[in-house]
Amino acid sequence: MMAEKYYPMWKTLGIDIEKHNQLLNILTQYYTSVYLSQKNRPKKMDYFDFVVSEIHGLRIQELEESRRAGKKVVGAFCLYAPEELAYAADATMVGLCGGADFSIPDADAVLPRTLCPLIKSFYGFRLNRTCPYFQSSDLVVGETTCDGKKKVYELLNELIPTYVLEIPHKPDTKQGKDFWFKELEAFKAELEKLTGNKITADKLKASIELVNNKRKALKRLSDLRAKSPTPISGLDALLIMQISFNDDVKRFTAKVNELCDELEERVSKGEGVAIKDAPKLMISGCPMAIPNWKLHSIAENLGASVLVEESCVGTRYFTDLVEPKGESVDDLLWAIVEKYSKIPCACFTPNDARIERVTELAKQFNVEGVIYYTLQNCHDYNVEAIKVDRTVKVLGLPMLKIETDYAMGDSEQIKTRVEAFLEIIREKKQ
């Protein structure tokens, strides 16, 4: 990306140009070393490489053009932020920055150090003004999924209007779902106020279809990764999932389907990316926001093949569709409640659906080991590791728990642990 041509836009958005240039340099170098060094990548990854290269440029330009045409941009952090409602209000929903160590020193000047890196990262990005998605957002939608995010949204609201949607934590009670429905109604009203557009049944039906198509494309991609040999690296699949939160939905969906066409060809030819007998892994746990490629990169560089992410940046996003049982706005909102209450986030108690999901995925992908990934100080995922570990043991598989942040300081240590873990898998296979 030629950064200079975007300077006027970034200045208008209040971006700290100098600091932002530092960020872009780091990202470009990191992306080049992690992604472009991979061998035998599908040709259709070109599009996604391009999107990454323009993720703070062309995509922001598109958003700004849409804003000039009267559309609103809603920034979000979480799968529970109901994007269907945003699109039905003719707004665009985008994922906000929160995956980089770069902004954490700025956050550390304000926030307790013991928060998880994702929270510190997003707050730091808004503070240091190097995330154009924040700068382009007319509203941020937060949620009450975890203590850290919930409380930091209060502080974020001092910097940018932040609406907090409450998510019930017992997923299966009638009163919890009734409450969720009411919370969706309240958020719908907020979006209508923000955009001046009424969310009608027709608009909501259309946006549900739009997002369902995206989910279907990602599910198609995911299923193709289960083929042997797997036709795409875990790193590339992760990247596509990460981009799904920022790219234009229709275009993105088409591009994922084009890639899947190519992958199907690869599969029919028996062409793959992993080395022969590469240990097949599932990674299960916390979300990995762009540019968090640390664990995939370590594992695949050591010869493993990451086949599936049981994660919000993974299967939790696309496994289920929104499936309305009627045509009214209420029916459609209820369908959203039903789909979203199936997202097995560790904020739920108990979160039995995740245990079932891990079991299903281990079988579908025929994995030989599970790496449990938790961000430091994330109590929900850290504690839930205990139950996932038991489940994985029942399946007769080894599990490695990695608790880490976004810094590279522990990379060598993680590498050593993953190496030993892969050795265990290889020995079991002999």
Added chain:
Amino acid sequence: MMAEKYYPMWKTLGIDIEKHNQLLNILTQYYTSVYLSQKNRPKKMDYFDFVVSEIHGLRIQELEESRRAGKKVVGAFCLYAPEELAYAADATMVGLCGGADFSIPDADAVLPRTLCPLIKSFYGFRLNRTCPYFQSSDLVVGETTCDGKKKVYELLNELIPTYVLEIPHKPDTKQGKDFWFKELEAFKAELEKLTGNKITADKLKASIELVNNKRKALKRLSDLRAKSPTPISGLDALLIMQISFNDDVKRFTAKVNELCDELEERVSKGEGVAIKDAPKLMISGCPMAIPNWKLHSIAENLGASVLVEESCVGTRYFTDLVEPKGESVDDLLWAIVEKYSKIPCACFTPNDARIERVTELAKQFNVEGVIYYTLQNCHDYNVEAIKVDRTVKVLGLPMLKIETDYAMGDSEQIKTRVEAFLEIIREKKQ
């Protein structure tokens, strides 16, 4: 306490006698050095000293006698556990152990180390079977106040039946209060199932009055502490508040009122406990379960006078009463929702009521400084310190933030910091 005479009871309850003796020895020594070394204590503290000495003995014997007579015991951790409902079902609610470092090594073998000490402590107490309140409980009632507790309740439920009550986190929405009401209804049904007793309007009215009287007595005690000179130490007042979760409600209420009679006499005579010009402090933050006397002990030994705890083991418990607007079960449940939604726990977002409360208390008690107390890895209180700090600054007062666990390892460091803080207050006064 003559421990031996309780051995048969403890054995029946499954207590690990040897380990429990170690705990009792530590507690007795600690209590003697912290409490019995205080000078000029009110005479009526005798009762509370006795309660502490028999807290694992006589009180458990009472609970066991009530169980033999068909009553149930419900263990709890949190102000949001609606004790009025438990008493209305003719059950007894008791606070569970969770304030001691003693049980944490046992928890550390299972739980992530980065959880807060309170959570590790209670889970460890159930694991190592040294808390007779756990062993006497027929049901534990948990709540979704924070991520760590919420997830560990799932594991606790494997050791003892644990019912989780969901608490909405946005305190002021209509849908949140409707949801809370439904959650109370569900818990009411659970208690009726457990006890075989129907919770009628009359029973609920009586239990509301019972608990209101306890809250009134504690409020009376709290208000007396605002007198100059203050007639009781912060340490003693903290102890009474801690005991309030375990003692028989009626007896406890009477004993607190007797103590208050004595304190009123002291006030009328101008008799106090603190040294002249002792810096007057508020402590605001996380709950301090028995035997967590660390911060009060350090501060008062350094010559400060702790006048008020803005805490769940403090003002949050007794400031508001349950005030029904009608006579039906629904009216009474709604009154509980209204009172409980005024408890300004940091799990709420935003928690403006706490900010207002801190301001009011600072004025009522004429404090000269605030120590903000947060348990390690408690995200809610750790982040909310930022807003409380601003509030305290607006009041023109200094604030010291202490983040600690239950171990004594950092006592010297805390002592040094509190000493410097008191020096700032003393210099301001000159």
